[in-house]
Amino acid sequence: MCPINKKNNRMKPLKIVVLAKQVPDTRNVGPDAMKPDGTVNRAILPTIFNPDDLHALEFALQIKDKIEGTQVIVLTMGPKRAADIVREGYYRGADYGLMVSDRRFGGADTLATSYTLAMTIKKIGDVDMVLAGVQAIDGDTAQTGPQTAEKINFPQVTYVEEIIGLGNNEITVKRRLDKGIEIVKAPIPVLMTVNGTFDKCRSRNAKKLLKYKYARTNTELAREEDYIKEMVEQRPYLHIPEWNVEDIEAELSKIGLAGSPTKVNKVESIVMKASEAKVLSDSQEDIDLMVGELISSHVIG
Amino acid sequence: MDNFYLDTPDFRFQFEHPLMEKIIRLKENDFEDKDKYDYAPVNVKDTIDSYDKTMEVVGDICANVIAPNAESVDKEGGARLVNGHVEYAKGTAENYEALYKAGLIGMSLPRKYSGLNFPMVPYVMAAEMVSRADASFTNIWGLQDCAETIREFADEDQKMRYLPRFNKEGATAAMVLTEPDAGSDLQAVQLKAEYDEEKGVWLLNGVKRFITNGDADIALVMARSEPGTTDARGISLFIYDRSSDAVTVRHLEHKLGIIGSPTTELVFKDAPAELLGKRKFGLIKYVMALMNSARLGIGAQSVGIAEAAYREAVKYANEREQFGSKILEFPQVYEMLTNMKAQLDGIRALLYETTRYVDITKAYDDLKNSKGLDKEQRMDMKKYSKLADVFTPLIKLFGSEYANSIAYDSLQIHGGTGFTTDFPIERIYRDARITSIYEGTSQLQVIAAIRGVTTHVFSSAIKEYNASLDDSYSEYKTKLEKLTIEYNDAIEYVTSKSNKEILEFHSRRLVEMAGNIIITYLLLLDSQRDEKYLKSARVFLRIAESDNEAKKAYIYNFEDSDLDEYKYK
Numbered sequence: 001m002c003p004i005n006k007k008n009n010r011m012k013p014l015k016i017v018v019l020a021k022q023v024p025d026t027r028n029v030g031p032d033a034m035k036p037d038g039t040v041n042r043a044i045l046p047t048i049f050n051p052d053d054l055h056a057l058e059f060a061l062q063i064k065d066k067i068e069g070t071q072v073i074v075l076t077m078g079p080k081r082a083a084d085i086v087r088e089g090y091y092r093g094a095d096y097g098l099m100v101s102d103r104r105f106g107g108a109d110t111l112a113t114s115y116t117l118a119m120t121i122k123k124i125g126d127v128d129m130v131l132a133g134v135q136a137i138d139g140d141t142a143q144t145g146p147q148t149a150e151k152i153n154f155p156q157v158t159y160v161e162e163i164i165g166l167g168n169n170e171i172t173v174k175r176r177l178d179k180g181i182e183i184v185k186a187p188i189p190v191l192m193t194v195n196g197t198f199d200k201c202r203s204r205n206a207k208k209l210l211k212y213k214y215a216r217t218n219t220e221l222a223r224e225e226d227y228i229k230e231m232v233e234q235r236p237y238l239h240i241p242e243w244n245v246e247d248i249e250a251e252l253s254k255i256g257l258a259g260s261p262t263k264v265n266k267v268e269s270i271v272m273k274a275s276e277a278k279v280l281s282d283s284q285e286d287i288d289l290m291v292g293e294l295i296s297s298h299v300i301g
Numbered sequence: 302m303d304n305f306y307l308d309t310p311d312f313r314f315q316f317e318h319p320l321m322e323k324i325i326r327l328k329e330n331d332f333e334d335k336d337k338y339d340y341a342p343v344n345v346k347d348t349i350d351s352y353d354k355t356m357e358v359v360g361d362i363c364a365n366v367i368a369p370n371a372e373s374v375d376k377e378g379g380a381r382l383v384n385g386h387v388e389y390a391k392g393t394a395e396n397y398e399a400l401y402k403a404g405l406i407g408m409s410l411p412r413k414y415s416g417l418n419f420p421m422v423p424y425v426m427a428a429e430m431v432s433r434a435d436a437s438f439t440n441i442w443g444l445q446d447c448a449e450t451i452r453e454f455a456d457e458d459q460k461m462r463y464l465p466r467f468n469k470e471g472a473t474a475a476m477v478l479t480e481p482d483a484g485s486d487l488q489a490v491q492l493k494a495e496y497d498e499e500k501g502v503w504l505l506n507g508v509k510r511f512i513t514n515g516d517a518d519i520a521l522v523m524a525r526s527e528p529g530t531t532d533a534r535g536i537s538l539f540i541y542d543r544s545s546d547a548v549t550v551r552h553l554e555h556k557l558g559i560i561g562s563p564t565t566e567l568v569f570k571d572a573p574a575e576l577l578g579k580r581k582f583g584l585i586k587y588v589m590a591l592m593n594s595a596r597l598g599i600g601a602q603s604v605g606i607a608e609a610a611y612r613e614a615v616k617y618a619n620e621r622e623q624f625g626s627k628i629l630e631f632p633q634v635y636e637m638l639t640n641m642k643a644q645l646d647g648i649r650a651l652l653y654e655t656t657r658y659v660d661i662t663k664a665y666d667d668l669k670n671s672k673g674l675d676k677e678q679r680m681d682m683k684k685y686s687k688l689a690d691v692f693t694p695l696i697k698l699f700g701s702e703y704a705n706s707i708a709y710d711s712l713q714i715h716g717g718t719g720f721t722t723d724f725p726i727e728r729i730y731r732d733a734r735i736t737s738i739y740e741g742t743s744q745l746q747v748i749a750a751i752r753g754v755t756t757h758v759f760s761s762a763i764k765e766y767n768a769s770l771d772d773s774y775s776e777y778k779t780k781l782e783k784l785t786i787e788y789n790d791a792i793e794y795v796t797s798k799s800n801k802e803i804l805e806f807h808s809r810r811l812v813e814m815a816g817n818i819i820i821t822y823l824l825l826l827d828s829q830r831d832e833k834y835l836k837s838a839r840v841f842l843r844i845a846e847s848d849n850e851a852k853k854a855y856i857y858n859f860e861d862s863d864l865d866e867y868k869y870k
Binding site: 205227 | 339340341342343344347350351354355358361362399402403404405408417
């Protein structure tokens with residue numbers, strides 16, 4: 001094992017897949033972020049690279065900085081416009097990008113999503129490490145990473161916030177838990193979910209940005225100007241592959257809505273109102289009353 | 302996510318200026334790099350898109366790394382002196398690292414030296430954003446100008462050895478000019494350069510003072526190479542590489558502002574150095590060129606400070622309530638804010654106009670050296686280089702003076718709160734102060750810009766601006782034509798006295814009269830492309846009219862014999 005801050009040229013290069021999701025920016029929501037029926041109004045929310053996934057990308061890039069020849073592949077599953085995620089990956093230092101996009105994948109819960117991702121990872125082949133953010137801000141389940149690990153039969157380490165050491169067939173990391181931390185060593189191959197407390201992702205690099213700004217999927221390319229079409233044809237690295245159900249050899253019954261047993265029972269749109277005010281004194285009685293109310297209304301506890 | 306590029310649409314507006322296409326075509330030279338470098342543009346539209354996208358990265362780093370670090374850098378007291386070397390403040394080091402990793406260092410260098418081949422317009426824009434985030438950091442960013450000097454005047458071998466280091470290693474730079482007894486008067490430089498025949502290198506000995514970022518990786522050092530000389534012709538320029546470890550930092554200045562920017566006193570002891578360009582051309586040619594781009598850089602720094610100060614003022618005036626209303630609603634306060642905005646828009650318009658002139662001149666110069674110019678191009682180059690020469694001191698003068706007054710007014714709007722360290726305005730106010738002093742004081746800018754007055758370069762620029770104004774602007778045209786006649790009359794009145802001292806006495810007034818007219822025209826021209834600038838143009842016209850009227854009165858009411866009352870004997 002050697003410390004992560006030193007470059008090591010003798011180590012075996014790794015093939016790393018980063019799972020990245022395009023999500024609505026739920027952190028900067030206005031009053032009309034939810035539709036009257038209680039679902040997210042995706043049309044008005046800007047889409048962003050899921051924040052935790054950016055930390056996962058940084059994790060991968062740090063390993064690439066350290067082990068020469070390491071390949072970082074950004075994999076995103078989503079609608080056509082999610083190609084932005086692949087480009088963002090290129091701008092920050094990824095070597096390859098891949099879209100899994102097919103109408104038939106739509107409506108997937110975490111079970112169907114993890115199946116789809118697992119099939120894609122198997123298709124990519126010879127993957128040493130899979131990294132993902134702990135959770136996506138649009139669902140906050142934190143299930144997709146762990147479920148994917150099970151399906152590709154990789155050991156998993158969740159809530160990683162620091163790389164402690166990297167060896168030829170093992171990695172030591174620090175996990176952030178509710179109460180404290182844990183240092184764990186895992187064999188490679190491995191799947192890890194990266195916490196928001198991991199280093200902030202590096203910014204875009206100007207040369208990479210200018211090199212990859214015309215990276216396009218075929219779907220996108222159809223609507224572009226001629227000089228861009230010509231450029232993508234001449235420079236194969238600008239072509240972003242889009243894999244469909246057949247490409248990853250997925251079973252139709254396990255993907256999309258059909259493969260998703262999760263059914264949403266009820267969605268409640270909670271509108272915070274500050275119409276009522278209650279003045280409490282610092283007496284024990286009033287404090288007990290307040291704590292009791294906070295617990296019963298699930299604000300705490 | 303905050304972004305200093307995206308939150309200021311005035312930047313993109315500059316990329317849409319009609320002269321940009323000319324600059325890009327000259328700079329990219331038929332897009333000759335397009336098949337050689339995977340990041341080179343293929344056409345004009347693609348090039349502007351590349352500037353736009355790259356500036357977005359700069360805006361991101363400025364808003365999310367540099368600006369949040371500014372307070373701690375200032376409070377920490379800036380850099381420290383450790384064993385004769387400079388150690389940046391923590392935030393300063395982080396800022397540089399972020400820009401370096403983003404591949405932004407050396408952006409204006411040609412691609413063969415690992416740069417992005419960007420013209421000055423985006424480079425100046427980046428400097429402006431950096432300055433809004435932390436004015437003190439602009440100096441460390443802006444000293445990449447030294448790379449430009451190496452590119453223009455060094456030999457190919459030196460270029461290949463030094464230039465790629467900026468982008469690849471994040472090399473820092475310094476321009477080592479001033480000495481204890483050679484500040485504004487650079488021809489008094491005494492640092493000794495002697496050629497050591499045995500070692501085959503030049504050795505530098507002596508002391509330099511007030512050197513910004515003096516402990517940089519690559520330093521351009523001005524030294525006296527011709528023993529026995531006392532003037533500019535005995536001075537050459539040298540490249541010193543920090544890895545030789547023959548220069549120690551003796552002292553770090555304690556300053557009022559730009560605390561994060563280390564100001565060093567350097568001791569050279571047999572420091573090996575390479576001659577840059579030709580002997581004896583150090584000051585008269587190379588440093589003059591270097592100073593010109595540094596002055597433009599201070600212009601950018603000034604506009605960035607003004608932007609920061611204005612934003613703080615609006616924010617505070619909108620939040621603070623007194624006498625039952627927001628202070629923004631009081632006439633004296635809103636007048637101040639509106640004037641600040643007009644001045645800010647005005648110096649920004651002047652900054653980018655000047656930068657375009659500089660860009661065209663530089664691009665022609667490169668073309669001249671590589672392919673040669675035809676007659677038409679030579680004439681065109683001459684026109685733009687004349688403009689660049691006098692507009693550069695003009696933006697340095699106006700930018701820095703307005704940055705100071707905008708910071709002053711912003712602090713005033715904050716009241717007593719602004720005088721405390723709880724708000725950023727006190728730092729901005731302190732940082733602004735240096736801009737009218739270094740890289741040539743305002744008084745020296747006037748001396749450089751007065752040539753634009755007496756040789757009528759400003760007057761012909763004004764004439765051209767007037768011709769480009771729409772007929773629908775006749776109301777403003779009439780007023781500006783009147784101001785122009787009065788300005789030209791004042792020049793005639795002062796110069797006809799054939800008294801150098803009287804001319805120098807009135808020179809600042811004349812230069813500022815020209816500047817007021819030029820800025821108003823530029824704002825009006827901008828408003829033809831985007832009407833939101835019309836308000837600032839109208840407000841600035843009022844400032845120009847009243848200010849020029851006062852100057853005119855001063856000039857005409859002044860008898861030659863009055864001069865004696867001002868002299869100190």
